[in-house]
Amino acid sequence: MKHLLSTRDLDRETAVGILDIAEDMALTADREVRKLPTLRGRTVVNLFFEDSTRTRLSFESAAKRLSADVITFSAKGSSVSKGESLKDTAQTLQAMGADAIVVRHHGSGAAHQLAHAGWIDAHVLNAGDGTHEHPTQALLDAFTMRQRRYGADSRGRDLSGMRVVIVGDIVHSRVARSNVWLLTTLGAEVHLVAPRTLLPAGVETWPVTVHEHLEPALALRPDVVMMLRIQQERMHAAFFPSGREYAREWGLTAERFAALGPDTMVMHPGPMNRGLEISSAAADSSASTVLAQVTNGVFIRMAVLYLLVAGSQEASA
Amino acid sequence: MTGTLIRGASLLGETREDIRIRGGRIAATGRLTPELDERVIDADGLLALPGLVDLHTHLREPGGEASETVLTGTRAAAAGGYTAVFAMANTSPVADTAGVVEQVHALGAQHGYATVRPIGAVTVGLEGERLSEIGAMARSRAQVRVFSDDGKCVHDALLMRRALEYVATFDGVIAQHAQEPRLTEGAQMNEGALSGELGLAGWPAVAEESIVARDVLLAQHTGARLHVCHVSTAGSVDVIRWAKARGIAVTAEVTPHHLLLTEELARGYDARFKVNPPLRRDDDVRALREALADGTIDIVATDHAPHPAEAKECTWAEAAFGMVGLESALPVLQTTMIETGMLGWADLARVMSSAPAEIGRLDGYGDPLTEGAPAHVTLVDPAARRTWSTGDLRGRSRNTPYTGVELAGAIVATVHGGVATVLDGTLVDAEEVARRG
Ligand SMILES: [Zn+2]
Numbered sequence: 001m002k003h004l005l006s007t008r009d010l011d012r013e014t015a016v017g018i019l020d021i022a023e024d025m026a027l028t029a030d031r032e033v034r035k036l037p038t039l040r041g042r043t044v045v046n047l048f049f050e051d052s053t054r055t056r057l058s059f060e061s062a063a064k065r066l067s068a069d070v071i072t073f074s075a076k077g078s079s080v081s082k083g084e085s086l087k088d089t090a091q092t093l094q095a096m097g098a099d100a101i102v103v104r105h106h107g108s109g110a111a112h113q114l115a116h117a118g119w120i121d122a123h124v125l126n127a128g129d130g131t132h133e134h135p136t137q138a139l140l141d142a143f144t145m146r147q148r149r150y151g152a153d154s155r156g157r158d159l160s161g162m163r164v165v166i167v168g169d170i171v172h173s174r175v176a177r178s179n180v181w182l183l184t185t186l187g188a189e190v191h192l193v194a195p196r197t198l199l200p201a202g203v204e205t206w207p208v209t210v211h212e213h214l215e216p217a218l219a220l221r222p223d224v225v226m227m228l229r230i231q232q233e234r235m236h237a238a239f240f241p242s243g244r245e246y247a248r249e250w251g252l253t254a255e256r257f258a259a260l261g262p263d264t265m266v267m268h269p270g271p272m273n274r275g276l277e278i279s280s281a282a283a284d285s286s287a288s289t290v291l292a293q294v295t296n297g298v299f300i301r302m303a304v305l306y307l308l309v310a311g312s313q314e315a316s317a
Numbered sequence: 318m319t320g321t322l323i324r325g326a327s328l329l330g331e332t333r334e335d336i337r338i339r340g341g342r343i344a345a346t347g348r349l350t351p352e353l354d355e356r357v358i359d360a361d362g363l364l365a366l367p368g369l370v371d372l373h374t375h376l377r378e379p380g381g382e383a384s385e386t387v388l389t390g391t392r393a394a395a396a397g398g399y400t401a402v403f404a405m406a407n408t409s410p411v412a413d414t415a416g417v418v419e420q421v422h423a424l425g426a427q428h429g430y431a432t433v434r435p436i437g438a439v440t441v442g443l444e445g446e447r448l449s450e451i452g453a454m455a456r457s458r459a460q461v462r463v464f465s466d467d468g469k470c471v472h473d474a475l476l477m478r479r480a481l482e483y484v485a486t487f488d489g490v491i492a493q494h495a496q497e498p499r500l501t502e503g504a505q506m507n508e509g510a511l512s513g514e515l516g517l518a519g520w521p522a523v524a525e526e527s528i529v530a531r532d533v534l535l536a537q538h539t540g541a542r543l544h545v546c547h548v549s550t551a552g553s554v555d556v557i558r559w560a561k562a563r564g565i566a567v568t569a570e571v572t573p574h575h576l577l578l579t580e581e582l583a584r585g586y587d588a589r590f591k592v593n594p595p596l597r598r599d600d601d602v603r604a605l606r607e608a609l610a611d612g613t614i615d616i617v618a619t620d621h622a623p624h625p626a627e628a629k630e631c632t633w634a635e636a637a638f639g640m641v642g643l644e645s646a647l648p649v650l651q652t653t654m655i656e657t658g659m660l661g662w663a664d665l666a667r668v669m670s671s672a673p674a675e676i677g678r679l680d681g682y683g684d685p686l687t688e689g690a691p692a693h694v695t696l697v698d699p700a701a702r703r704t705w706s707t708g709d710l711r712g713r714s715r716n717t718p719y720t721g722v723e724l725a726g727a728i729v730a731t732v733h734g735g736v737a738t739v740l741d742g743t744l745v746d747a748e749e750v751a752r753r754g
Contacts, residue, residue, distance in 0.1 A: 130516050130632075
């Protein structure tokens with residue numbers, strides 16, 4: 001694998017392979033010395049045009065545990081925000097000898113362009129591009145689901161037979177897109193729930209079942225309910241009238257949470273708006289995987305960096 | 318050399334004749350013997366068309382000289398077989414006064430590659446608030462007859478009504494860029510399954526169609542002429558067909574790129590394919606071709622929109638809208654309309670020369686190539702085939718969407734007012750064109 005740009009082009013075997021490597025990475029976390037020498041002498045650049053402390057720290061931590069040299073460029077206080085083109089930035093990083101570039105950008109397709117415009121040779125890892133994709137988030141979500149379901153017996157398995165309900169701002173969500181492609185590739189049955197204003201054009205062509213109301217989807221006894229973050233600004237653009245109405249119609253309220261099955265997982269990519277898309281009762285319950293998602297994010301990012309950078313080295317050697 | 322003799326050209330692809338050009342006019346046609354003071358152009362196997370006329374060109378000067386100038390843009394036009402271009406008003410300063418349109422007009426005349434007819438802004442600064450000095454522009458030396466806020470839509474219904482009425486006073490026409498602004502806030506590409514997948518904000522067909530529908534009704538109500546720029550959807554075609562059937566004075570244009578390319582090209586996020594209105598679906602392309610063939614759409618206009626490399630070498634959302642199109646227009650039309658049998662060469666001369674001249678009230682262009690007519694002539698080699706590249710461009714910018722695409726036909730020679738601007742497929746030197754023009 002040269003780049004990880006989207007989950008749409010991952011096949012089942014590759015996706016399960018990444019989850020399995022992440023299992024190996026998770027084992028190292030329990031050791032006394034948690035660092036692996038795998039990427040010693042390699043340079044991983046985190047290029048963040050869009051602020052995201054959580055994702056940036058997760059990638060930095062993953063790269064450091066693999067002993068890579070890590071350079072971080074953040075939009076604030078550097079040239080990347082001041083009109084320097086993506087091309088110029090990319091070529092600067094190339095000149096610095098970057099082996100892999102982890103890119104987060106507010107523009108959909110930015111990672112794809114970095115990888116394919118012919119500006120650079122480095123591996124490109126999409127850490128979220130606009131409203132397009134966020135593949136490592138979907139991978140860590142799948143990893144978390146598989147671990148909760150199968151525990152130590154996870155290796156080699158996909159998500160066949162699992163029913164996942166994703167609720168909220170689908171149209172603006174790169175997390176939803178990446179999850180739809182990945183989870184269905186892994187055999188899960190995916191349901192989307194949102195008012196029509198928050199559903200993307202052409203969603204009827206996606207391999208999912210769409211619901212406009214939450215109750216019918218929850219009545220299907222899903223294994224996972226994933227609540228997406230709602231941005232308050234959306235109500236000003238007439239996507240929905242008010243936060244209160246949104247919470248009442250599409251929020252995982254305490255009542256709706258109480259009616260879920262005992263094994264249903266509650267997921268959220270963070271950061272959460274408590275009282276809007278998710279109630280504290282749900283967020284703080286044992287059903288919630290929010291903290292596990294954060295931990296697993298590091299393992300998944302280690303696995304992907306390993307596959308891209310070390311994997312290709314072995315292949316070419 | 319005081320004259321030119323074009324030998325053996327096929328007029329509109331029909332009769333084979335020689336064409337003698339003297340003093341800016343066609344002096345004779347038929348079987349002619351070369352005279353001593355004549356330059357002879359061997360046109361065996363070539364088609365002669367009336368010089369092409371583009372109703373929608375962005376020449377960028379004044380203000381956008383990094384992308385194009387009147388000189389570089391008219392060189393691109395000549396290379397594409399054009400002898401007249403209508404220059405859009407969205408320059409800096411905006412062409413909303415007699416002073417600016419006269420300046421642009423004069424630059425065109427000075428360089429000589431093509432007649433430049435400025436388009437005047439409908440509203441001051443393209444701001445959509447107050448009418449610009451339409452009468453002053455109409456009465457200026459630039460003789461403005463086409464008014465447009467292109468790039469922006471005249472979206473205020475009252476202002477549009479008044480503009481239609483007022484412009485009619487000067488035998489002018491409003492060329493509307495039909496785009497409902499609220500429905501297209503932040504829009505990046507055609508709204509559909511692909512925009513949903515790519516995570517790019519959609520530009521829905523209804524944002525164009527709702528304005529076209531409103532405007533044809535306003536044209537009916539006022540009795541004024543309306544011209545719809547760059548029609549891009551099957552639904553707009555239906556509305557225009559309906560309006561024409563009711564006798565409403567509406568004309569419409571389609572761009573070459575909307576006749577050939579579809580939204581699928583956005584898949585790789587290559588911003589060369591970002592254009593406004595956006596590339597649409599296969600069904601739209603089919604409907605546009607049919608509408609051009611049956612006359613619902615009157616003309617082809619390039620919407621030639623040059624941009625510097627840095628405006629395209631960025632993420633899709635940050636990139637500028639637009640693509641260059643003067644040099645490639647005729648090859649795209651031959652490929653999409655002639656070789657599919659949907660148009661003959663006489664039709665092509667109508668949609669690319671006489672009809673745009675008529676809409677723009679540009680006298681002396683698009684006339685049949687007969688004795689006494691002004692000598693605006695385009696010679697085409699219909700047998701040529703080439704894989705398009707940026708090396709085929711003659712303007713200042715490189716943002717063509719056709720790189721790597723095989724296109725039929727080539728411009729071999731262009732004659733503007735008796736002056737050769739292109740010979741043997743090569744632009745004639747600027748000094749020579751300016752001196753002889
Ligand atoms: Zn326009």
